[in-house]
Amino acid sequence: MRAGGVWQRLTEGVPARALAALAVLAALLLAAPVLSQLLPAGDYWLSILILMVYFAYIGQAWNIMMGFAGQLSLGHALYLGLGGYIAAALYANLGVGPWLGVFAAVCIAMLAGGLIGYLGFRFSVAGVYFALLTIAFAEFTRILFDHFKWVGASGGLFLKVEPEGSPFNLQGSPVLFYYVILVLAALAFVFCRWLLTGRLGYYWLAIREDPEAAQAAGINVFRYKMLAVLISSGLTALGGVWSAFYYKNLFPESAFSMGRSIEVTLAPIIGGLGTLVGPILGSALLVGLGDLFTTMAERLAEYGIKAGGLKQIGYGVALLLIVMFRREGVWPWLAHWLGFDRHRENQP
Amino acid sequence: MSGAHLAVRNIGKSFRGLRAVNDVAFDVPAGAIHALIGPNGAGKTTCFNMIAGVYPPDGGTILLDEHSIAGLRPDQICAAGVGRTFQIVRPFMGLTVEENVTIGALAHCRHVPEARALARELLEELGLGDRRTARAASLTLPDRKRLEVARALATRPRLLLLDEVMAGLRPTETDQMVAFLKELNARTGVTILLIEHVMRAVMALSQHIVVLHHGEKIAEGRPEDVTRDPAVLDVYLGQEVH
Ligand SMILES: Nc1ncnc2c1ncn2[C@@H]1O[C@H](COP(=O)(O)OP(=O)(O)OP(=O)(O)O)[C@@H](O)[C@H]1O
Ligand SMILES: [Mg+2]
Numbered sequence: 406m407r408a409g410g411v412w413q414r415l416t417e418g419v420p421a422r423a424l425a426a427l428a429v430l431a432a433l434l435l436a437a438p439v440l441s442q443l444l445p446a447g448d449y450w451l452s453i454l455i456l457m458v459y460f461a462y463i464g465q466a467w468n469i470m471m472g473f474a475g476q477l478s479l480g481h482a483l484y485l486g487l488g489g490y491i492a493a494a495l496y497a498n499l500g501v502g503p504w505l506g507v508f509a510a511v512c513i514a515m516l517a518g519g520l521i522g523y524l525g526f527r528f529s530v531a532g533v534y535f536a537l538l539t540i541a542f543a544e545f546t547r548i549l550f551d552h553f554k555w556v557g558a559s560g561g562l563f564l565k566v567e568p569e570g571s572p573f574n575l576q577g578s579p580v581l582f583y584y585v586i587l588v589l590a591a592l593a594f595v596f597c598r599w600l601l602t603g604r605l606g607y608y609w610l611a612i613r614e615d616p617e618a619a620q621a622a623g624i625n626v627f628r629y630k631m632l633a634v635l636i637s638s639g640l641t642a643l644g645g646v647w648s649a650f651y652y653k654n655l656f657p658e659s660a661f662s663m664g665r666s667i668e669v670t671l672a673p674i675i676g677g678l679g680t681l682v683g684p685i686l687g688s689a690l691l692v693g694l695g696d697l698f699t700t701m702a703e704r705l706a707e708y709g710i711k712a713g714g715l716k717q718i719g720y721g722v723a724l725l726l727i728v729m730f731r732r733e734g735v736w737p738w739l740a741h742w743l744g745f746d747r748h749r750e751n752q753p
Numbered sequence: 754m755s756g757a758h759l760a761v762r763n764i765g766k767s768f769r770g771l772r773a774v775n776d777v778a779f780d781v782p783a784g785a786i787h788a789l790i791g792p793n794g795a796g797k798t799t800c801f802n803m804i805a806g807v808y809p810p811d812g813g814t815i816l817l818d819e820h821s822i823a824g825l826r827p828d829q830i831c832a833a834g835v836g837r838t839f840q841i842v843r844p845f846m847g848l849t850v851e852e853n854v855t856i857g858a859l860a861h862c863r864h865v866p867e868a869r870a871l872a873r874e875l876l877e878e879l880g881l882g883d884r885r886t887a888r889a890a891s892l893t894l895p896d897r898k899r900l901e902v903a904r905a906l907a908t909r910p911r912l913l914l915l916d917e918v919m920a921g922l923r924p925t926e927t928d929q930m931v932a933f934l935k936e937l938n939a940r941t942g943v944t945i946l947l948i949e950h951v952m953r954a955v956m957a958l959s960q961h962i963v964v965l966h967h968g969e970k971i972a973e974g975r976p977e978d979v980t981r982d983p984a985v986l987d988v989y990l991g992q993e994v995h
Contacts (some may be wrong), residue, residue: 414865618805623832
């Protein structure tokens with residue numbers, strides 16, 4: 406396909422105003438490391454932005470399975486953890502650089518995803534039972550890694566801080582990590598749009614809506630569900646590699662935790678399942694709110710009021726409000742309000 | 754595109770002891786329009802489900818142009834040239850009308866724009882052109898039935914299985930659907946097997962009727978003969994056949 410054809414496929418049906426808004430957002434994000442230095446505590450704001458982009462990226466990856474193909478995974482920490490551990494262990498133990506290790510990391514995560522998908526879809530383990538299967542695998546792997554000496558077992562795996570380290574070994578300042586995750590998030594956004602506007606995207610939506618009717622319309626449901634898991638787990642593992650090198654420490658207890666799996670799902674749910682902007686918007690809201698609550702708790706602590714759980718309660722309330730009033734997420738509502746969804750008549 | 758010959762040979766199906774279909778056999782020659790009728794629970798939909806691959810028959814064979822399709826998956830049977838509608842309609846509710854039909858068309862179109870063009874064409878033909886961008890969930894029941902037909906047709910079937918697509922339609926809408934199917938059959942030669950309770954439509958469309966009762970075939974033949982058959986009249990006693 407020629408470049409013009411690709412561009413047309415990506416932008417068809419998107420109002421010009423939405424494209425313009427996207428371009429402005431992209432420009433702002435590109436300039437953010439410079440802009441943040443104009444603010445007091447600029448490094449702090451950059452670290453917040455890094456989190457936003459990271460959760461937008463892994464949310465996008467998770468959304469392929471749940472939002473597009475309708476397969477609920479509550480075990481995405483498995484792919485994050487596997488990706489991170491494999492690339493980090495290859496680097497720390499064997500000196501294999503992350504740009505090479507990432508291939509091993511992604512392949513193994515996809516193998517794990519493929520195995521879960523095969524078991525789930527071949528034996529018709531659907532809905533919440535499939536979600537349980539994904540949790541079981543993450544938990545099982547956590548226990549395995551707790552005893553896996555090569556990666557430090559329960560004592561954890563650490564990457565040295567290398568002040569002189571090369572960017573080619575994913576060593577450097579937060580600005581480097583910011584641009585790496587930004588590029589990943591941008592590519593994932595475009596890739597998902599490309600998938601969604603093609604045959605595969607239509608097939609996924611059909612499977613999400615009604616697998617039996619999809620099959621009657623000629624869709625090999627097993628094959629396309631498998632593709633969703635493979636793509637989603639591979640992309641998630643990339644995020645895991647990034648996160649391992651950014652934080653420089655890994656513990657089975659947290660890397661494969663249920664909490665981490667849930668964290669992956671929040672941004673797309675709040676932003677809008679199955680939408681492309683949803684994970685981005687949801688992540689901005691969540692990380693933003695989280696930061697707000699943390700700051701508030703700190704202020705309250707200055708007055709001697711203990712409010713340590715404020716962030717968790719805040720997340721809980723935000724989720725509750727979404728579930729009660731904006732079941733489809735914030736983006737579909739915002740997009741409608743902004744007039745970005747003209748091509749689709751949504752009235753009941 | 755032309756029609757396929759369907760041959761159903763002594764198929765049966767039990768659900769936990771209940772014999773839903775028992776030793777049923779019939780033929781639908783290429784390009785013909787046949788009807789499958791019978792009272793509620795006679796096993797009509799179960800026959801469709803076996804032909805379409807929802808579940809395999811307990812025994813017997815199903816041939817499409819002399820190739821056995823019994824036991825294949827529904828998507829394989831679709832690819833072999835069988836399109837079907839669901840009695841209880843199941844459009845992709847969250848998607849637009851056009852997206853619904855585009856998905857069907859992707860069974861043979863490589864690219865989305867091509868599939869979408871075909872979808873638009875079919876929607877125009879079925880009178881759903883102006884509902885293109887509406888969500889399927891917002892359609893009325895008659896429109897949903899039309900959408901089912903459009904999606905099934907989009908897969909370019911050589912055999913079309915229609916499960917009560919006229920139920921719930923007003924008489925004028927029924928006549929429109931009958932006219933559409935007649936024209937479609939004449940133009941493309943697609944073989945049609947329809948399950949229908951609306952006898953008006955059955956009499957207007959079909960050249961041959963198979964009657965099921967309690968899972969067994971109790972009669973078959975030309976419409977005017979079948980509706981005079983004592984066994985059929987007995988089953989439909991108190992119900993209107995004409
Ligand atoms: N999946 C199933 N599981 C159990 N029983 C079933 C199943 N499908 C159909 N049956 C039973 O098989 C019998 C035949 O049902 P079927 O749906 O084929 O009838 P039908 O002729 O299509 O009736 P109707 O005119 O009401 O649509 C009924 O007694 C029904 O309850
Ligand atoms: Mg039925």
